[in-house]
Amino acid sequence: MAKVEKEIIAGSIKQKSSFGDRVTNFKNKAVKDFKRNKLIYLMISPVVLYYIIFQYGPMYGLQIAFKDYSPALGFHGSPWVGFEHFKDFFNSFYFGRLLKNTILLSFYSLIFAFPAGIILALLLNEVRGRVFKRTVQTVTYMPHFVSLVVIVGILYDFTARDGVINYILVSLFGIEPIAFMRESEWFRTLYIGSDIWQNVGWSSIIFLAAMSGIDPSLYEAAKMDGAGRFKQMIHVTLPGIMPTVVILLILLIGKFMTVGDEKILLMYNPTTYDTADVIGTYVYRKGILESDFSYSAAVGLFKAIIAFTLLVIANGIARKAGDTKLW
Amino acid sequence: MKKTLGERLFDYGNILFLVLLSIVTLYPLLYILIASVSDPAYVAQARGIMLLPKNFTLDAYNMVFKNPMIITSYLNTLFYVVVGTTLNIVLTSLGAYALSRKNVLWKNFIMFMIVFTMFFEGGLIPLYLLVSELNMIDTRWALILPTAVSAFNLIIMRTAFQGIPDSLEESARIDGANDFTILFKIILPLSLPVVAVMVLFYGVYHWNSWFHAMIFLQNRELFPVQLILREILIANDTSSMTTGVSAVDAMPIGETVKYATIVVATLPILCLYPFLQKYFVKGVMIGGIKG
Numbered sequence: 001m002a003k004v005e006k007e008i009i010a011g012s013i014k015q016k017s018s019f020g021d022r023v024t025n026f027k028n029k030a031v032k033d034f035k036r037n038k039l040i041y042l043m044i045s046p047v048v049l050y051y052i053i054f055q056y057g058p059m060y061g062l063q064i065a066f067k068d069y070s071p072a073l074g075f076h077g078s079p080w081v082g083f084e085h086f087k088d089f090f091n092s093f094y095f096g097r098l099l100k101n102t103i104l105l106s107f108y109s110l111i112f113a114f115p116a117g118i119i120l121a122l123l124l125n126e127v128r129g130r131v132f133k134r135t136v137q138t139v140t141y142m143p144h145f146v147s148l149v150v151i152v153g154i155l156y157d158f159t160a161r162d163g164v165i166n167y168i169l170v171s172l173f174g175i176e177p178i179a180f181m182r183e184s185e186w187f188r189t190l191y192i193g194s195d196i197w198q199n200v201g202w203s204s205i206i207f208l209a210a211m212s213g214i215d216p217s218l219y220e221a222a223k224m225d226g227a228g229r230f231k232q233m234i235h236v237t238l239p240g241i242m243p244t245v246v247i248l249l250i251l252l253i254g255k256f257m258t259v260g261d262e263k264i265l266l267m268y269n270p271t272t273y274d275t276a277d278v279i280g281t282y283v284y285r286k287g288i289l290e291s292d293f294s295y296s297a298a299v300g301l302f303k304a305i306i307a308f309t310l311l312v313i314a315n316g317i318a319r320k321a322g323d324t325k326l327w
Numbered sequence: 328m329k330k331t332l333g334e335r336l337f338d339y340g341n342i343l344f345l346v347l348l349s350i351v352t353l354y355p356l357l358y359i360l361i362a363s364v365s366d367p368a369y370v371a372q373a374r375g376i377m378l379l380p381k382n383f384t385l386d387a388y389n390m391v392f393k394n395p396m397i398i399t400s401y402l403n404t405l406f407y408v409v410v411g412t413t414l415n416i417v418l419t420s421l422g423a424y425a426l427s428r429k430n431v432l433w434k435n436f437i438m439f440m441i442v443f444t445m446f447f448e449g450g451l452i453p454l455y456l457l458v459s460e461l462n463m464i465d466t467r468w469a470l471i472l473p474t475a476v477s478a479f480n481l482i483i484m485r486t487a488f489q490g491i492p493d494s495l496e497e498s499a500r501i502d503g504a505n506d507f508t509i510l511f512k513i514i515l516p517l518s519l520p521v522v523a524v525m526v527l528f529y530g531v532y533h534w535n536s537w538f539h540a541m542i543f544l545q546n547r548e549l550f551p552v553q554l555i556l557r558e559i560l561i562a563n564d565t566s567s568m569t570t571g572v573s574a575v576d577a578m579p580i581g582e583t584v585k586y587a588t589i590v591v592a593t594l595p596i597l598c599l600y601p602f603l604q605k606y607f608v609k610g611v612m613i614g615g616i617k618g
Binding site: 029030033034036037039040041043044046047048050051053054055056057058059060061062064069075120123124126127128132135136137138139140141142143145146147148149150152153154156157158162163164165167197200201205228229230254262265266280283284287288293296297300301303304307308311 | 331333334337338341342344345346348349351352353355356358359374375376418419421422424425426428430431432433437440441444446447448449450451452453454455456457460472473475476481505506507510531534535536537538542553556557559560561585589592593596597600601604607
């Protein structure tokens with residue numbers, strides 16, 4: 001008797017979670033939720049609308065990468081061409097050069113610009129005078145707030161044949177003045193160098209914040225063990241900011257394909273395309289200047305897919321290696 | 328505690344390095360300021376090395392403020408900054424509030440939808456076509472609507488709102504307050520530091536942005552000041568600035584006017600950020616890590 005009862009109960013529970021019931025359940029929950037949170041949904045509706053139109057709209061528009069889009073025929077009227085544009089891009093003379101330039105610029109900023117922020121933070125962390133520290137911080141944050149147009153304008157000015165950098169080089173080493181902005185072999189150095197100059201202070205903020213969160217007792221313990229300041233830096237401070245470093249590294253790898261397109265557009269010219277032209281600037285020239293919409297959308301989609309894949313891989317590795325991850 | 332010799336040497340080296348870094352950072356900006364108030368003929372000879380103004384003059388600024396193109400673009404920039412940032416702040420705080428509530432069924436789905444756009448986006452060309460489909464090419468909307476919300480800033484603000492104790496809100500709710508009242512009367516006044524940082528981040532973005540203006544605008548009457556600066560600095564076209572000056576004088580005067588325009592277009596922001604410094608350290612921290 002008891003057994004039968006149990007089976008009936010078990011059966012009714014099973015029945016309760018059948019698909020149809022789950023739908024009604026969810027409907028009831030949704031209706032109740034909507035009644036309770038009417039104002040919340042009203043508040044978020046403009047944000048959702050923005051994301052649908054201006055973020056998911058372009059994603060929907062990416063279909064033109066597989067079409068032969070012409071404005072006259074419109075999004076839906078244009079004929080499908082499959083992977084035609086991708087093939088064209090992979091077989092073009094530009095493909096290898098763009099990929100190489102994009103990857104090299106990202107790689108150099110990864111090994112030069114990224115550690116620069118960490119090093120500055122470590123050095124600032126060792127400064128005892130509060131006023132001095134704050135002054136250095138305020139000064140090094142400053143260029144971050146200056147527009148790229150002005151930064152690149154200053155770069156043109158200072159690296160000109162009659163500019164201050166040539167003046168110093170010529171008077172110190174007696175070399176011929178160099179037209180830096182017109183020499184393709186100088187482009188990467190100028191790009192990374194000016195990037196560090198502009199952002200090293202700003203990128204140190206996040207590491208300094210992470211350092212201030214380190215438990216002071218760890219330093220006390222290290223001191224008891226006879227660790228000097230340098231050893232404390234290596235064994236307490238660095239491990240303490242590691243989670244921050246890993247997360248920023250993941251984010252950076254996710255942006256690996258998106259180098260500073262806007263800055264390059266301001267800096268490059270046909271004589272430096274050799275090293276300066278990257279996928280983003282090529283998309284701009286093909287798409288906006290030459291109105292080759294479908295082809296350039298395909299190139300842009302290629303970039304976005306690679307970037308997304310890299311992000312997923314980097315996150316996976318970080319997840320395996322430790323407990324720091326984005327998701 | 329007594330310092331070892333090595334530690335003392337490190338301290339001196341460290342301070343020396345940081346002083347040098349500060350000088351290298353500051354000098355180019357200071358040079359522009361100095362050159363903009365100096366005698367144009369002297370600036371042309373100085374070859375980038377000037378520590379004090381020579382023959383102090385405000386002529387360059389006079390020319391900047393008489394130039395109709397610069398005035399128009401400056402006013403345009405103010406418009407984009409004020410209207411754009413206001414819209415940014417309103418939408419971001421509404422969104423951040425809604426997403427910081429508990430017991431909202433669709434919250435995680437909406438959050439995912441927003442965060443996803445940080446890692447994958449349609450890109451430049453589809454956005455350009457969308458803006459032209461919406462007939463916004465050559466309108467001010469093109470510089471305001473496509474950047475109405477930043478996911479990164481939304482996350483910073485949401486994290487700040489989540490840190491406010493529930494008890495404050497509950498007692499207001501008992502007094503009959505609805506969500507709008509709670510947001511505007513309780514949450515926002517308690518979050519002024521983060522709001523200030525958001526104003527700074529969004530405001531600086533609008534102030535300094537030029538790329539969307541370049542691709543979406545053709546009508547020069549709508550250009551922001553950065554786009555005019557680009558013509559002067561990058562394309563090296565100072566013709567619009569030296570009207571009414573003889574050709575011989577035009578070159579050096581053009582140079583100092585160039586510097587004066589940079590100062591006018593940059594100084595307002597550089598005067599603002601030190602006041603918010605202690606807040607944005609926190610803002611960057613919570614948004615960047617816990618987001």
